[in-house]
Amino acid sequence: MITRRRIICSILSALCIASCSLIHPGTPERLVRVKLFADASFRMRNPRWADEARGLLEAASDYYEREFNIRLIRQSVSPWPEQERIRSTPALLARLQKEFPKQAKRDDYDLIVAFTAEGVSRYLPEGRPRVDRLGNCSQGLGNYAIVPIDKIFHYGGLTADLDVDVIALIHELAHIFGAAHVDDIDSLMNENFGYRTDIDAKNRAVIQQNKFCPFAKCNSQRQLRQARGVCREGESDSSLKTHASRL
Ligand SMILES: [Zn+2]
Numbered sequence: 001m002i003t004r005r006r007i008i009c010s011i012l013s014a015l016c017i018a019s020c021s022l023i024h025p026g027t028p029e030r031l032v033r034v035k036l037f038a039d040a041s042f043r044m045r046n047p048r049w050a051d052e053a054r055g056l057l058e059a060a061s062d063y064y065e066r067e068f069n070i071r072l073i074r075q076s077v078s079p080w081p082e083q084e085r086i087r088s089t090p091a092l093l094a095r096l097q098k099e100f101p102k103q104a105k106r107d108d109y110d111l112i113v114a115f116t117a118e119g120v121s122r123y124l125p126e127g128r129p130r131v132d133r134l135g136n137c138s139q140g141l142g143n144y145a146i147v148p149i150d151k152i153f154h155y156g157g158l159t160a161d162l163d164v165d166v167i168a169l170i171h172e173l174a175h176i177f178g179a180a181h182v183d184d185i186d187s188l189m190n191e192n193f194g195y196r197t198d199i200d201a202k203n204r205a206v207i208q209q210n211k212f213c214p215f216a217k218c219n220s221q222r223q224l225r226q227a228r229g230v231c232r233e234g235e236s237d238s239s240l241k242t243h244a245s246r247l
Pocket residue numbers: 171172175181191244245246
């Protein structure tokens with residue numbers, strides 16, 4: 001009898017451990033592999049620029065993991081452009097898309113994030129953070145984000161207050177997952193997000209809904225269409241609105 005009870009208890013324990021591990025809050029539901037780039041201005045002002053770039057992504061990942069069970073994983077950190085100074089985020093984004101086309105994307109990363117520290121005002125179009133597009137499930141999630149970083153960032157751990165540059169990165173990544181601007185002045189998705197840390201309910205639902213969607217990537221057949229400016233059936237690249245946001 002005791003033996004039978006022990007067996008039942010063992011089975012129940014095993015089931016509990018298995019189910020608990022499945023619903024553990026620390027288990028991310030979505031992993032996003034990020035290729036990080038740092039431009040010349042970002043590298044020149046901080047000899048430990050690679051650590052700074054990793055820390056920025058880590059801080060954003062802490063937020064996404066806590067709020068959406070999405071973990072951002074650093075795939076690589078590289079200098080880019082190697083030497084050239086490009087003081088315009090639209091020009092930087094265009095160059096990024098040209099040199100690392102999503103159609104040629106290998107399977108070892110999902111998303112490219114590039115940091116710049118040229119110091120151009122975020123009130124000017126040339127200084128605004130940018131993404132290539134608002135993501136969605138039918139056409140895929142966004143592939144590129146350019147984020148100017150004003151001050152040298154030091155990762156402070158899970159309990160650190162969010163730096164405004166990290167909030168800018170979180171805001172842009174939300175666009176990658178399909179979140180759009182809102183008039184709600186308390187939302188991090190307001191165009192003037194400042195130090196806001198909460199995303200409004202509607203955009204939270206969008207991110208939750210889209211978080212398992214694939215990242216946009218044309219296959220070889222579509223690449224042929226891409227040469228004529230078309231990436232997918234019924235979708236022209238020129239119709240993919242380049243997004244700009246400002247503080
Ligand atoms: Zn925005």
